[in-house]
Amino acid sequence: MEKLYRxxxxxxxxxxxxxFFSILFFTLFGWRFSTVGLRFxxxxxxxxxxxxxxxxxxxxxxxxxxxxxxxxxxFGLISWRTSLDNIREARLDDSPAIIKYSGAGVHFAFVxxxxxxFFNFLEYSRVLVSFKVKQGLVQELVFTTRQPDQVLAFINTxxxxx
Numbered sequence: 001m002e003k004l005y006r007x008x009x010x011x012x013x014x015x016x017x018x019x020f021f022s023i024l025f026f027t028l029f030g031w032r033f034s035t036v037g038l039r040f041x042x043x044x045x046x047x048x049x050x051x052x053x054x055x056x057x058x059x060x061x062x063x064x065x066x067x068x069x070x071x072x073x074x075f076g077l078i079s080w081r082t083s084l085d086n087i088r089e090a091r092l093d094d095s096p097a098i099i100k101y102s103g104a105g106v107h108f109a110f111v112x113x114x115x116x117x118f119f120n121f122l123e124y125s126r127v128l129v130s131f132k133v134k135q136g137l138v139q140e141l142v143f144t145t146r147q148p149d150q151v152l153a154f155i156n157t158x159x160x161x162x
Contacts, residue, residue, distance in 0.1 A: 005066040005154045009144055011121035014104045018055040025049035059105040062119060062144060066154050071129070073119045073143050078106050080119065080141065086131050090155040093126035093142045100126070108138070120144040127151050 029045035036042065058076030065072040071087070073080045093100065095111050104122045108115065117138045120126055125148040130140050145151045 002068050004068060004158075005064070005151065007064045007145060007147060007151075009062045009064070009121060009124065009146060010060060011104070011123060013123055014121045015056055015060055017104070017122075018052050018059070022049050022052035022056060025052060055105055062121065064143065064145060064151070066151070066158075068158070071155065073141075075106055075119050078119075080117065082129070082131065082135060082141065084155065084158045086133055086135075087129050087155060087159050088132045089130040090152050090159065091128055092148060092152070093128040095126075095128075095142065111140075114139045116140040116142055118142045127155075129155065 025045045026049035029042050029049055032039075032042040032045060058078070060076070063072075063074040065074075066084075069084055071082050071084060095109075095116070099109050099111055101122060103118065104120060107118050109118065110116070115137045116128075117140075120142060121144045124144040124146055126142050126144055127148050128140055128142045131138070135141075
């Protein structure tokens with residue numbers, strides 16, 4: 001399978017945001033642990049600090065690979081593959097602002113009654129692909145790219161061929 005397109009995206013802003021939350025929750029853990037010991041809230045703060053620290057490492061680089069028959073996204077340990085034959089449509093993301101800017105990394109949400117998977121950073125453009133056949137519960141996939149026109153051209157050229 002030949003690679004038609006490959007892009008690696010990093011986001012210092014998103015990584016710094018996750019690092020800030022990690023430091024904040026570890027600081028809250030240290031403060032509460034020193035006053036009350038290991039109870040619910042110190043444990044919760046330690047969990048959240050660890051959670052965001054894992055985000056810093058796992059969601060540092062998004063890799064997009066488009067081959068002649070497949071679209072592949074890889075965000076740390078999490079990846080998504082779909083056949084280009086299963087893509088009905090590709091266009092710019094039309095999610096409402098509250099959905100578009102309420103999360104980075106990998107997340108899922110209902111938008112206009114359709115279940116979407118998101119592989120994204122906060123500050124870059126996004127492409128939406130609709131599937132002919134759902135992948136699990138997911139009917140549409142949204143992902144960040146610095147080159148939305150180029151990505152859309154690759155996908156739309158391939159899906160328009162018989």
